[in-house]
Amino acid sequence: MRPLGPIATTVLHRRYLKRDSQGAVVETPDELFHRVAANLAEAEAQFGGDVDATEAQFYRLMRSLDFLPNSPTLMNAGTDLQQLAACFVLPIEDSLESIFTAVKQTALIHQSGGGTGFSFSNLRPRGDVVMKSGGVASGPVSFMKVFDSTTEQIKQGGRRRGANMGVLDVSHPDIEEFITAKREEGVLRNFNLSVATDETFWEALESGTAYNLVNPRTGAVVRQEDPEVILGLIAAAAWESGDPGMLFLDRINEDNPVPTLGRIEATNPCGEVPELPYEACILGSVNLGQHAERGEVDWEKLRETVHLGIRLLDDALEMSSFPIPEIETMVRKTRRLGLGVMGFHDMLVDVGIPYDSDEAVEFASDLMEFVHDEAWVASKQLADERGPFPAWVESTHENPVRNATTTAIAPTGTISLIANCSSSIEPIYNVAYTKHVLEGLEIRNERFVDRAKERGFYSPELLQRIHDRTSIQDVPEIPDDVKQLFQTAHDVPAEQHLRIQAAFQEHVDNAVSKTVNVPQSASVEDIEDIFHSARRYGLKGMTVFRSGARAEQVLGDSPLK
């Protein structure tokens, strides 16, 4: 197998390799993949599978970088922690008892490498009465700050700080305070925010009527708001800082696989997994750039990777231990998995399709349909061997399957660095850049360099000139067709970002974590329009990021630092 590149090696050394009690690294990257493969394959023994053969398959799958599970699996499998999931949602009820129980649970989950999402919609609004103390309530935003500072204090085994998603329903009386909460720099820096909207809100918006803000404690209508004003406020805040994003709760619950267990009101930190309280999900991503040969998708290889990937994730779910008993119970009931993809833009380059084209949208849809169908074939086969997930009888699935969900598109912030591929389904950010933390190591898009050499326009001077630039569209000596293949996040229009996200969402059980980039010159109205389009496209949620907006990067705790 090819040696790992310098980025992968650095990331693994800084964050992933096993350490002794003194903090010294005690394994090589190769040993990491063996540790994880051996640990996950242990699950096979319970179902009469071949442990050794599976271990060898899992090792090859990961070491070849064809597929990687989410960070907690790579970090914790076969260690004392053994917590393998990245995505959690915790319940928060309207009592101090519940709030501080959730704070403690958050601490435990962050310590184990997971990220947490919460709906704060059940909390009584600020200024409401508190019977016990005769005082006034602090409201959701104030309590979110308690979660935020807890996160701040807990470095995950010294490896990374935790991440949270805070959700508030658009009908909550504190919604304006929530929308503008991150305007002040440094506030809630460990939170992504999302406003939960439903069709009641959107219908009011369309018919130009007011909607009700309701106190969740009493059920009483507190006042009415103009939905246009609230959407404007959301768009203005997003224009400034990228927060809040938006969730479409009715759309999310259309796909709720087990509605009898409850209505879904929140997602994990980056939005790709809508979950019930105490659910958790293990993610894994197929590296698409390694699944095309000579300009064609290698469908057979892709099928094999997806099948083995689902098996690996189901084994991981079996082997994972969770820090809270309620989670253990829920996870075993639904067995939610999130298999997704990374290196989508790499694959587009390989098959010669520009990101900003109708063809790319069609290609994305066909590709994900294939991945999704194969993931379900694999889950069905596992159900034959191991039995369906326990809540299957009350689920929307007609045939027995092993998992309530199989697919999700994660941001792959770190694992795409390890795999050295374009992240998730995003367009590339630039073609050549320097990671200063890597002792000034220059990172180039190998596909671009190869093409430049093939087509005879390569020169070190050219690479120097495009270095750290976020677009190469105005470089005269690069042929147009090559320019088109290497459109960056900035070159791709917002509408195309949405169309690609929608093409994937159509074939994903969970959700798609995607940033819709807009140029610095975009107006607040442009962002409002994007929210409208996102709903029309049937997205479950999304985030808009305006170039040059204040970037409070929740997950910006770069593994390379």
Ligand code: ADP
């Ligand atoms: P990775 O590449 O490390 O596997 P992703 O960037 O794909 O992770 O993120 C997937 C999910 O992992 C996020 O939605 C979130 O739930 C969780 N996650 C990511 N980064 C963090 C972090 N620093 N702390 C806690 N959870 C995180």
